[in-house]
Amino acid sequence: MKIYNSLTRTKEEFIPLKPGHIGMYVCGPTVYDEPHIGHARSAYIFDVIRRYFEYKKYGVTFVRNVTDVDDKIIDKARKELVPESPGPRVIEKTKEVSEKYLRLYHEDMALLGIRAPDKEPKATEYIPKMIRFIELLIKKSHAYQADGDVYFDIKTAVEYGKLSNQNPDKMESGARILPGEKKKGPMDFALWKKAKEGEPSWDSPWGRGRPGWHIECSAMSSDILGEEFDIHGGGIDLIFPHHENEIAQSEGAGKKFAKFWMHNGLLTIKGEKMAKSLGNFISIKGFMAGYKDADLLKLLFLNTHYRHPVDYTEEKIAGMKAEKERITIALDKMKRAEDQSAPAGAKGKPGKSEEFRKKFEEAMDDDFNMPLALAAVFELVNEANKNIEDAEFASAAAKLITEIASVFGLKICFQGEISSDVKVSIQMRNDARKSGDYKEADRIRKELLGRGVILEDTKDGTIWRKKL
Ligand SMILES: [Zn+2]
Incomplete structure (x- = not known):
């Protein structure tokens, strides 16, 4: 099968490092706000990819991290504190905020039927391993201390800019060192941040402080999946600086790191960026309260290539409702045809339905072309509707559609009995x-x-x- 590798900007033949097993690392949420349907897209796309690998009989280790200490979480904690009143201060409040929003994230993933990762490392549980990683980078002269902070020296990175396809000299000329920053080069990024009064911090060889954001993914991925692993994924907005910096850190530490980089396109609402300030924010719970059916959102995502942007509108969701009904009605007819006239031995026997399985697999094997794979399902629906009297075909078609629906994580199923x-x-x-x-x-x-x-x-x- 072929997968588009963001690193080489080409579709490459995908061969797992270990035969029969795939290691995947996907950047997870920074837990400081309500999960929205943009988060749902990234989580869903990588869930389908994982399920398809499993459909192809691969074992998969799927890792998704949680950033539970970060400026955004601390800012949120400060906002939620009531000044001058007793009760938790920033440190405890930060913990409260991150726990609350991680719980909401878990609830929302369950609501959407998106599977939990095999491993879900949290930044706060990885501090000692991050410290060891930073020590290694200092030892290899890729990082330096500056008054309690530690920075990565991007001048020492051999191919900085290779993922985001940028020239580091040009990037440097456009960047500035802000007042109070003690770094040498404007593009250098923080591996360790000196503690600020009243904020969460940990002991380190450079004094108390907390890790920068990028280092956690380098430390966790190699710790869980090994020095080199198959796939690193995330939203396209993470390519720079997050993933570029992860590469600089991991390669700087002498690791081979990810073989394939996969990035999903972002979600817009009626052509605009989604933001609370624009009043067009759609939370996952908000969507589910209105439509009660995660399949509608999933069908919208399936209808667009995962690398492209997807635009959400209510009209499109209405269209997805019609698409789902087409499949559900057809499945129901197939099941009835099977019950009424298929001889017991012919139930679910593959036959001409296999040609549609081939189409589905060919589409998915070509960089997970989900719109084309979904089109194969609709072709099968049409064919089965035309030949509903062929009970053997109807039975095999129903079985295949149910199998594909489970790769897509769709809840489409038979309607059951009526009273x-x-x-x-x-x-x-x-x-x-x-x-x-x-x-x-x-x-x-x-x-x-x-x-x-x-x-x-x-x-x-x-x-x-x-x-x-
Ligand atoms: Zn990450």
Whole structure:
């Protein structure tokens, strides 16, 4: 299979370092605010990629970190403190804030049906390992101390700018050293920050302080996945400076680091950046409260290539609702055809449905082309609708769609049984139609609609489905 590597800016053949096993590291949340649907996209894309590897029978170790100490979290803690009143101060409040928003993140991922990572390291649990990493960088002359801070010296990085495709000399000429910063070069970045009064801090060889953001991912990824691992992922906004700096640190420490870099495109709302200040912020819980169905958001994401930006609008979500119904209705028909006429031995037997599996796999093997892979599902739906009397095909098609839905993490499933009184009503309506009493037939149809059952008259008779 081929994967687009952001590092080489080409699609490359993907061969895992260890046969049969894949190590993936994806940058996780900084826990200081409510998770929004932009977070959902990154988490979902990498969840699908992980599930597809597993579908292909690979073992996967999936790591996603949590940044639980950071300027943003401390700022939030300060804002939430009531001045002059007793109660927790900044240090305790920072812990409270990070725990609260990590809990919300976990809740929201569960709400969306996005699987938890195999390992979820927290920055605050990695301080000693980060300190050792920084010591190594100082020893190798890639880092220097300056009055309790430690900086990475980017002049010592062999290929700084290679991921973000920038020339370090040009970057340097556009950067400034801010007043109070004690670094040598304007592009040098902090590995360790000297403690500020009343803020969370830890002991280190350079005095009390806390780690910079970038160092945690270098320390955690190599600790859990090894000096070299298969895939490092994250949003495209992390390429610079975060991922560029991770490479400088890890290569500086003598590690081979990630083989493939994968980046998902960002999400906009009606063409604008999502921001609380713009009033267009959509939290995951807000979305779920309105639509009650994570599949609609997932279908929106599947319909755009993961590397491209995706624009969210309510009209598009309405379109996704129609797409989901097409699949659900077709699946229901297939299941019924199977129950009614497929001989027991023919159930789920692969046949001509396999040609659609091939299309699905070819699309996914080509840098996870999810829109094309989803199109294969709709082609299969069309084919099955046209040949619904072929019970063997219907049965195999239903099985394949369910299998693909599980790679996509979609909850699409069979609708189950209806109660016997609904069956009686349907029969009464059929009788009314036969005797030409269309008024009565229409009354029953409306009554059932009120109970959440939709009737559809087809040339083969009346079928029902539950309202989604
Ligand atoms: Zn990271």
